Amino acid sequence: MADERTLVIVDAANVVGSVPDGWWRDRRGAAERLRDALVPFAAAGLPERPGPVELVLVVEGAARGVAPVPGVRVDPAPGSGDDRIVGLVAAAEDRDRVVVTADRELRRRVEAYGARCVGPRTVRPSPPPHG
Numbered sequence: 001m002a003d004e005r006t007l008v009i010v011d012a013a014n015v016v017g018s019v020p021d022g023w024w025r026d027r028r029g030a031a032e033r034l035r036d037a038l039v040p041f042a043a044a045g046l047p048e049r050p051g052p053v054e055l056v057l058v059v060e061g062a063a064r065g066v067a068p069v070p071g072v073r074v075d076p077a078p079g080s081g082d083d084r085i086v087g088l089v090a091a092a093e094d095r096d097r098v099v100v101t102a103d104r105e106l107r108r109r110v111e112a113y114g115a116r117c118v119g120p121r122t123v124r125p126s127p128p129p130h131g
Contacts (some may be wrong), residue, residue, distance in 0.1 A: 006049045006095070008054065008098045008100065015120040018119075019088060028063050028064050031063035042055045046098060058077055064076040086113070101117060
């Protein structure tokens with residue numbers, strides 16, 4: 001039986017990098033914090049995509065050792081995270097797919113396969129300004 005949930009693929013490097021919170025000092029830790037923050041979205045869904053959804057966090061480089069948690073599958077890219085995301089989108093052509101990224105070139109590539117794209121703020125609100 002086919003999975004009818006929306007497939008939500010999160011570009012970890014792009015989403016983590018969207019907020020200058022010191023992530024560059026601990027890339028793996030930043031990816032783990034993002035993974036944990038994604039858990040509620042598995043049941044709740046995204047705007048215009050009610051849950052439950054299948055959440056896949058694509059990690060690369062120093063973040064490759066991040067473990068999955070219930071609700072969030074972690075997919076370590078063997079090379080380019082962008083290439084892995086495009087491969088996941090292409091392989092799930094029979095499903096509704098949403099990619100979370102601000103990367104314009106990646107957006108262009110996955111939209112060519114019919115995926116919808118949303119920005120990092122969909123899953124990671126900006127921190128409040130320092131006062």
